[in-house]
Amino acid sequence: MSDPTLLILPGDGIGPEVMAEVRKVIEWTGANGGPRFDVQEDLAGGCAYDAHGTPLTDGTMARALAADAVLLGAVGGPRYDALDFSLKPERALLRLRKEMDLFANLRPAQCFDALKDFSSLKPELVSGLDMMIVRELTSGVYFGEPRGVTGEGDGRVGINTHRYAAPEIARVARAAFDLARRRQGRVCSMEKSNVMEAGILWREVVEEVHRDGYEDVELSHMLADAGGMQIVRAPKQFDVILTDNLFGDMLSDVAAMLTGSLGMLPSASLGAPRENDRPRALYEPVHGSAPDIAGQGKANPIACILSFAMALRYSFDAGEAATRIERAVEAVLADGVRTGDLMQAEGGRPATTAQMGDAIVGKL
Amino acid sequence: MSDPTLLILPGDGIGPEVMAEVRKVIEWTGANGGPRFDVQEDLAGGCAYDAHGTPLTDGTMARALAADAVLLGAVGGPRYDALDFSLKPERALLRLRKEMDLFANLRPAQCFDALKDFSSLKPELVSGLDMMIVRELTSGVYFGEPRGVTGEGDGRVGINTHRYAAPEIARVARAAFDLARRRQGRVCSMEKSNVMEAGILWREVVEEVHRDGYEDVELSHMLADAGGMQIVRAPKQFDVILTDNLFGDMLSDVAAMLTGSLGMLPSASLGAPRENDRPRALYEPVHGSAPDIAGQGKANPIACILSFAMALRYSFDAGEAATRIERAVEAVLADGVRTGDLMQAEGGRPATTAQMGDAIVGKL
Ligand SMILES: CC(C)[C@H](C(=O)O)[C@@H](O)C(=O)O
Numbered sequence: 001m002s003d004p005t006l007l008i009l010p011g012d013g014i015g016p017e018v019m020a021e022v023r024k025v026i027e028w029t030g031a032n033g034g035p036r037f038d039v040q041e042d043l044a045g046g047c048a049y050d051a052h053g054t055p056l057t058d059g060t061m062a063r064a065l066a067a068d069a070v071l072l073g074a075v076g077g078p079r080y081d082a083l084d085f086s087l088k089p090e091r092a093l094l095r096l097r098k099e100m101d102l103f104a105n106l107r108p109a110q111c112f113d114a115l116k117d118f119s120s121l122k123p124e125l126v127s128g129l130d131m132m133i134v135r136e137l138t139s140g141v142y143f144g145e146p147r148g149v150t151g152e153g154d155g156r157v158g159i160n161t162h163r164y165a166a167p168e169i170a171r172v173a174r175a176a177f178d179l180a181r182r183r184q185g186r187v188c189s190m191e192k193s194n195v196m197e198a199g200i201l202w203r204e205v206v207e208e209v210h211r212d213g214y215e216d217v218e219l220s221h222m223l224a225d226a227g228g229m230q231i232v233r234a235p236k237q238f239d240v241i242l243t244d245n246l247f248g249d250m251l252s253d254v255a256a257m258l259t260g261s262l263g264m265l266p267s268a269s270l271g272a273p274r275e276n277d278r279p280r281a282l283y284e285p286v287h288g289s290a291p292d293i294a295g296q297g298k299a300n301p302i303a304c305i306l307s308f309a310m311a312l313r314y315s316f317d318a319g320e321a322a323t324r325i326e327r328a329v330e331a332v333l334a335d336g337v338r339t340g341d342l343m344q345a346e347g348g349r350p351a352t353t354a355q356m357g358d359a360i361v362g363k364l
Numbered sequence: 365m366s367d368p369t370l371l372i373l374p375g376d377g378i379g380p381e382v383m384a385e386v387r388k389v390i391e392w393t394g395a396n397g398g399p400r401f402d403v404q405e406d407l408a409g410g411c412a413y414d415a416h417g418t419p420l421t422d423g424t425m426a427r428a429l430a431a432d433a434v435l436l437g438a439v440g441g442p443r444y445d446a447l448d449f450s451l452k453p454e455r456a457l458l459r460l461r462k463e464m465d466l467f468a469n470l471r472p473a474q475c476f477d478a479l480k481d482f483s484s485l486k487p488e489l490v491s492g493l494d495m496m497i498v499r500e501l502t503s504g505v506y507f508g509e510p511r512g513v514t515g516e517g518d519g520r521v522g523i524n525t526h527r528y529a530a531p532e533i534a535r536v537a538r539a540a541f542d543l544a545r546r547r548q549g550r551v552c553s554m555e556k557s558n559v560m561e562a563g564i565l566w567r568e569v570v571e572e573v574h575r576d577g578y579e580d581v582e583l584s585h586m587l588a589d590a591g592g593m594q595i596v597r598a599p600k601q602f603d604v605i606l607t608d609n610l611f612g613d614m615l616s617d618v619a620a621m622l623t624g625s626l627g628m629l630p631s632a633s634l635g636a637p638r639e640n641d642r643p644r645a646l647y648e649p650v651h652g653s654a655p656d657i658a659g660q661g662k663a664n665p666i667a668c669i670l671s672f673a674m675a676l677r678y679s680f681d682a683g684e685a686a687t688r689i690e691r692a693v694e695a696v697l698a699d700g701v702r703t704g705d706l707m708q709a710e711g712g713r714p715a716t717t718a719q720m721g722d723a724i725v726g727k728l
């Protein structure tokens with residue numbers, strides 16, 4: 001059997017430099033009993049626009065669909081701000097999500113013990129925090145039609161459509177319940193069913209899925225605004241949060257920032273299983289392309305390295321290799337190795353992007 | 365000239381008991397050189413449904429439209445959860461907002477110095493915090509058509525429409541710029557223009573309004589997800605935040621919770637000036653109806669008392685009387701008087717709802 005393909009899309013800003021460190025970890029894993037990959041690389045985002053006049057070519061899209069997993073760095077930057085909506089780097093990401101049908105976005109909000117003082121929250125509120133936001137990623141107001149701006153002057157109207165079909169809600173709900181079973185067994189679903197009919201349907205379908213084979217999982221509901229409040233008040237009350245595309249965008253960013261570990265958080269976007277049982281999947285750090293520090297060796301490669309670990313776990317059934325990488329990251333942090341983003345507080349040994357990558361490989 | 369009318373809608377849960385304390389402050393103000401009011405009272409929310417089978421009768425709606433200002437306690441409660449969407453207590457609020465055309469919702473997120481340890485954030489991040497969220501309140505996904513759930517079984521689809529017309533954006537932008545001029549002169553506008561065309565129009569119109577007579581105010585833009593992150597990371601960077609109905613709902617709740625002063629925060633919802641120069645206006649606490657503690661004398665009346673102070677300032681040009689009430693509240697807090705919601709941390713003298721009201725009148 002040939003090695004599974006891993007398509008790497010370093011993207012823009014700090015993407016390429018963090019991806020260079022991930023490559024060291026990929027090599028180490030392959031050489032030490034973990035899965036070996038046929039690693040391919042391509043352009044996505046602003047760099048693809050620069051080269052081809054589009055943020056994602058059809059060729060790259062086809063390779064992503066064919067790949068066993070995709071690993072993305074980050075896309076975007078101020079250089080592309082003036083581009084038309086349809087050409088912006090973000091469209092690459094949205095096209096990948098949509099055409100790969102990656103409906104379940106898993107965003108862990110986890111607080112690394114060595115970093116608990118970095119949170120803007122009091123340390124006791126975040127220490128040991130480990131929650132997972134499951135965000136629907138292929139529907140809702142991001143993709144609904146009709147959409148656009150029409151008219152002129154005072155007659156201009158901007159429209160987007162928030163739309164969910166019952167099966168779209170059901171499949172991401174199942175993903176959340178499945179995940180909760182492997183964790184603390186609790187799901188809290190968030191919507192605005194007090195003002196949006198689409199939220200009423202959301203709640204209804206989540207309850208149906210729950211009754212239909214997931215009654216061992218504890219299900220609760222919260223309005224999304226109250227949910228935002230509770231995430232900042234007492235984040236440790238949550239295990240799995242299930243929510244839609246737009247609320248998930250906001251809530252997962254708030255939760256990520258709270259951990260104090262923003263530069264450390266990975267994410268997985270998963271589709272349905274294919275014939276070979278592997279889901280279509282895209283892994284990427286939660287942080288953005290950070291154009292202000294790009295190319296200076298200041299970026300923290302950990303989030304992208306942990307995204308590769310998530311790929312090992314969710315796409316390649318290599319949970320042990322994943323855990324090994326996660327332990328190495330913790331060990332390096334415990335040793336006080338710190339990239340610039342982690343140097344605000346006390347002590348620590350300053351490290352460049354490459355030094356951090358090497359330290360992690362060293363621990364492996 | 366007859367006294368201006370103030371329509372009081374105590375509502376559900378703790379609404380009536382906090383409103384009883386506000387009445388003491390209204391009386392004190394009238395008897396001590398502040399404006400005197402023709403105070404009227406009516407039902408809104410679940411209590412109106414219980415009495416009339418609708419959360420807001422046409423008669424109450426007419427009185428609200430005619431009143432010089434409306435002061436609302438809170439609406440809602442689990443007893444009404446099973447009601448049809450169109451009968452839920454929240455519909456009272458949404459109808460008032462829409463028919464009174466209250467397009468500018470002002471939500472201060474302020475940290476009271478005596479309470480800075482109550483925040484889940486580190487005290488130094490919130491101490492002295494005083495930001496204002498200006499939320500559009502009569503349009504967007506809350507009101508857009510088409511909306512509803514159609515179909516059966518797997519064919520069910522839930523739809524809501526996020527829709528903004530240019531003049532709707534322009535008028536709330538002007539409200540934000542006007543307000544910023546009386547504060548630190550900075551507005552940060554938040555949308556998701558990277559994924560929503562309605563967000564592109566939002567940004568465009570805000571920039572036009574800015575160029576057209578508000579260039580003395582500093583304007584910046586942030587994507588709403590990044591904005592949520594920044595609010596929890598470093599809230600003091602903001603002066604006025606301008607945003608739409610749904611983002612405003614989420615962001616203002618997150619910001620309110622961060623202050624540690626949730627039971628203390630008032631809000632104002634303002635329409636356009638009428639012939640008498642007074643805007644249509646509704647004032648209400650940010651907190652909800654808290655049915656779990658209703659009727660037990662545990663509720664904190666401060667948010668509702670400060671909402672009355674906001675009414676004095678924005679509807680009745682009585683800024684001095686407003687400031688006097690605000691000072692009295694601060695003094696009482698500094699004395700350590702604490703309702704139950706403020707007793708989590710150290711010390712303080714426990715007070716019932718009525719004792720807190722009396723203490724504030726005492727300071728006046
Ligand atoms: C870059 C942007 C299109 C994207 C989103 O809004 O989904 C990002 O914020 C995210 O959360 O992955």
Ligand SMILES: CC(C)[C@H](C(=O)O)[C@@H](O)C(=O)O
Nearest residue numbers: 194195225454455457458613
């Ligand atoms: C009660 C509810 C309809 C309301 C809203 O969503 O606007 C509330 O959350 C608010 O923020 O005033």
